[in-house]
Amino acid sequence: MFIDSHCHLDFPEFQSRLPEILSNMREARVSHALCVSVDLPDSPKVLKLAQDHSNLFASVGVHPDYEDTPGPSMEFLVDTALNHSKIVAIGETGLDYHRMGDRSYESMEWQRERFRTHIRAAIACKKPLIIHTRFASEDTIKIMKEEGADQIGGVMHCFTESYEVAKAAMDIGFYISFSGIVTFKSAKDLRETCKLIPMDRLLIETDSPYLAPVPYRGKINEPAWVSKIGAFIADLKDVSVEQLATITSNNFYACFHMVRV
Template sequence: MFIDSHCHLDFPEFQSRLPEVLENMQQAKVSHALCVSVDLPDFPNVLKLAQDHANLYASVGVHPDYEETPEPSFDFLVETARQHPKIVAIGETGLDYYRMGDRSYESMEWQRERFRTHIRAAIASKKPLIIHTRSASEDTIKILKEEGAHTIGGVMHCFTESYEVAKAAMDMGFYISFSGIVTFKSAKDLQDTCKKVPLDRMLIETDSPYLAPIPFRGKTNEPAWVSKVGEFVADLKNVSIEALAMHTSNNFYQCFQIDINHS
């Protein structure tokens, strides 16, 4: 059975078809999914999904690319994570300089401060981090090291960086998660990186509703299709689909500190 380690089932694309999406997961042998928070106004919907469905989990946090949104405090993140058993992670958080445009490096300090708040909250609440990094890998690794993120670990989600960045993250106890991007014909460098990442440090995800894998590229992605990511990665690494599913599922339980007997 596969597990989707990162999706957004609270997004509008799924509002009218959630029962179908959950049924599709079952048909595709996708046992669990982690619904990831991106802002505070929508967080209650993320939490409700996890509370209403035994095979769904939640995170709490604010995406680095959401500028005009309520800022999460250290106390809120820690207290919320401790209060709800179905919250298994802090994030997604990190750095995203992709849309910085003509703005100065200094003007992005709010992102770096938000990132530090999440890391500190993760360490205090003993919950792993879900890291988003885009056009900012050097600062992402630097801040993770400065804040002692190796003491809690987590996952580099929807990974698209170099193997050197993956290695730096793995050295701090992080897992590397591959999305549908790895199946794209244009993703040769990422595929080479995927080949080098050990099975015991790997997760798979959809980041749905985005980034549908081949052969569904261009369509609304959904957790069932993490099976296609798993099949592609298994072929890429020359292992059986069963072995890939077993490793990535076990890694999910370990990363997010979930008792496999009560999952």
Template sequence: MFVDSHCHLNFPDLAARETEVLAHMQANQVTHALCVSVNLEDYPQVLAVAERHDNVFASVGVHPDYEDIAEPDVARLVELATHPRVVAIGETGLDYFRLTGDLEWQRERFRTHIRAARAASKPLIIHTRSAAEDTLRIMREEGADQIGGVMHCFTESQAVADEALALNFYISISGIVTFKNAVALKEVARNVPLDRLLIETDSPFLAPVPYRGKTNEPAWVSHVGAAVAELRGISVEALGRATTDNFFRLFSAAQPG
């Protein structure tokens, strides 16, 4: 019924329990998951998870929080994205919350990922935090709308959501939507067109209520789906069908079998 559109199954908290985590997915009607890359050093682990499990897909990219590492170039990202289990480029984007100072290197890395996505014909997974204006500007300047993608773990305003939607992007809602103080995000979850909506865990982070504070896992995307369905006044089954269909439409290289 559900797809977790963004998780990190290769991170230690989940990797140590891989068999259990996949079994929990099945028990909670979570049929597929996208294991997202955050750096090239650990990318082989991401790919290996996807190769071991037919219902797990991979991405390739370098998160904006990773400083002082070898910068990916377009050719390398495109080469890695040719693997049949890789369905997206990212996660990439801008983060002005965790890092300060001269962040031009972050912006250049983001541009590299957008160019690679266009060259590889694979959608983008975009992270943005305290950097919405620059994120949208670079998306426009680099033609990100020509390939599309998803604004993952969305926490920005409705206005930012609307601009991203206009750029051919989907909006992905995480377990934050279950938090009492997430008033603005709840409104976004209500207002995003149903055919442009995804759900995710970003596990092992951001566990939804009733597991808040614990190690998150893909099975609990079912709680995200239930919360969004309630906000929108539709059945959980309808929300699950729509977000699953959206996932496979956006990540067209993924096979639902």
């Protein structure tokens, strides 16, 4: 059985399709999925999904690219995570300089401070981190080290960086998660990186509704299709699909400090 380590089932694309989405997961042998928070106003919906469905988990946090949404306090993140057993992680958080454009480096300080708040909260409540980084890997790793993210660990989600960045993250206890991007024809370098990631540090995800894997590229992604990503990576790493599913599922529970259910 596969596990989708990162999806967004609270997004509008799924509101009228949730029973179908869950049924598709079962048919594709996807046992569980982690629904990831991206802002505070919608975080109650993420939590409710996890509370209403035994095979869904939740996180709490604010995406680094959501500049206009309220930033969470450390106290809010800690209290929310500790008061709800289905919340298994803090995030997604991190740095995203993709839309910085002509703005100065200093103008992104709000993002770096928000990232530090999430790391401190994760350490305080002993929940792992879900890290997003885009065009900001150097600062991302630097802040992770400065704030002691090695104390709690977590995952570099939807990984698209170099092996050197992956190794820096793994050296401080983080897992590396690959999305449908690894199946794209343009992702030759990423596939080479994926081959180098040790099996005991590997996770898979859809990041749905985005980034549908081949052969569904361009469609609305869904957790069932993590099985396609798993099969692609199994072939890439020359292991059986069953091995890949078992190992990445075991890694999921280890990463998120959970007893397997």
